[in-house]
Structures are given as structure tokens and as C-alpha cells.
Amino acid sequence: MDKWRGAAAICISEKNELLMVLQGKPGEKKTWTVPSGGVFEGESLEQCCMRETFEETGYLVHVTERLQTKRGRIGKTDIHVEYFSCIVTGGRMHIQDPDHLIHEIRWVSQKELNEWPLSFPEDQTFLNQMLTKKKEGVDRT
Numbered sequence: 001m002d003k004w005r006g007a008a009a010i011c012i013s014e015k016n017e018l019l020m021v022l023q024g025k026p027g028e029k030k031t032w033t034v035p036s037g038g039v040f041e042g043e044s045l046e047q048c049c050m051r052e053t054f055e056e057t058g059y060l061v062h063v064t065e066r067l068q069t070k071r072g073r074i075g076k077t078d079i080h081v082e083y084f085s086c087i088v089t090g091g092r093m094h095i096q097d098p099d100h101l102i103h104e105i106r107w108v109s110q111k112e113l114n115e116w117p118l119s120f121p122e123d124q125t126f127l128n129q130m131l132t133k134k135k136e137g138v139d140r141t
Contacts, residue, residue: 007049007053008036009061009086010130017107018131019088021095023119030103034127035121038079045082056102057141058094061086068126083126114115 011019011034024030025106037052046063053061067083094101108116110131118124 003050004074005037005045006038006078006079006080006081007045008034008083009039009053009063010034010083011053011059011061011086011088012094012130013088015107016131017056017109018113018127019053019059020106020113022104022106023099023101024103025115029117031117031119032085032106032108032113034123038040040062044128049082049086049087053095054091056095056097057105058091058096059088060090060093062089067130070123070136089140103137 007120009019013019018031018034020032020034022030022032031114035049037048037051037056039048040051043051049063050061053059063084065085067085070079070083072079091104095105106112110128113127113131130136
């Protein structure tokens with residue numbers, strides 16, 4: 001059985017908007033997701049999260065806490081993704097994805113999150129919870 005490990009960044013702005021990217025291979029439908037990707041050999045999940053966010057968005061981020069783990073299977077591959085709360089510490093919005101799968105970067109409102117097609121629809125409830133916590137002042141990231 002193959003195994004794939006990755007990390008995803010949850011960055012929420014002061015305006016309570018979620019950092020998301022429009023992704024997709026050439027010729028396929030483009031969908032929205034938070035910055036994320038696979039771990040390189042010798043890289044920690046936190047380092048992966050920071051690298052992927054920079055590659056996909058141009059933003060430098062600081063990981064503040066682990067939020068949740070998602071496990072599943074795609075075909076014969078076991079998937080393990082760690083979601084981290086992050087704060088933007090620098091950089092500027094700019095796509096520099098070496099895989100050329102990212103087509104747009106946006107800070108997304110909760111309304112947009114619920115209207116746009118997501119790459120991983122199973123994340124919608126969790127992402128809404130993160131935005132609701134931020135709005136209520138529970139999370140200070």
C-alpha cells in the first residue's frame with residue numbers, strides 16, 4: 001500500500017477571509033482549496049506547510065498550531081494530511097508553483113467558501129468552523 005503525507009495551511013485574515021487557491025491540471029475543472037501539498041523527504045509537516053504556502057501564494061507564514069488530521073484513501077494510496085493554523089508574516093501574493101497547478105489566489109469570505117466548488121468538499125464544514133471561530137474571536141491567529 002502506498003502512503004502519501006501532506007500539510008495544509010489555514011490562514012485567516014483580519015477581515016475574516018480564508019486564504020485559498022484555485023487549482024487544477026490542464027483541461028480539468030478548476031476548484032478551490034487551502035494551500036497544501038506533499039511532504040518532501042527530510043521535511044517536517046510544519047516545514048511542508050510553510051513551503052507549500054509560499055510556493056502557491058507567495059506568502060511567508062508561521063505555523064501556530066496543529067488543527068486537525070485528515071486520513072483517507074485515494075485508489076491504493078493511504079492519505080494523511082495535517083491542517084495547521086498559520087499567520088502571514090511576509091511576502092506578497094504571487095503564484096510561483098513549480099507544478100503549475102495553481103491558477104489564482106484569493107482571500108475568500110465565508111459566503112464565497114460556501115458557493116464555490118471545493119477541491120475537497122469534505123473540508124467545507126471544518127473550514128466554516130475555522131471562520132466562525134475567528135469571527136467570534138475564539139482564535140487569535
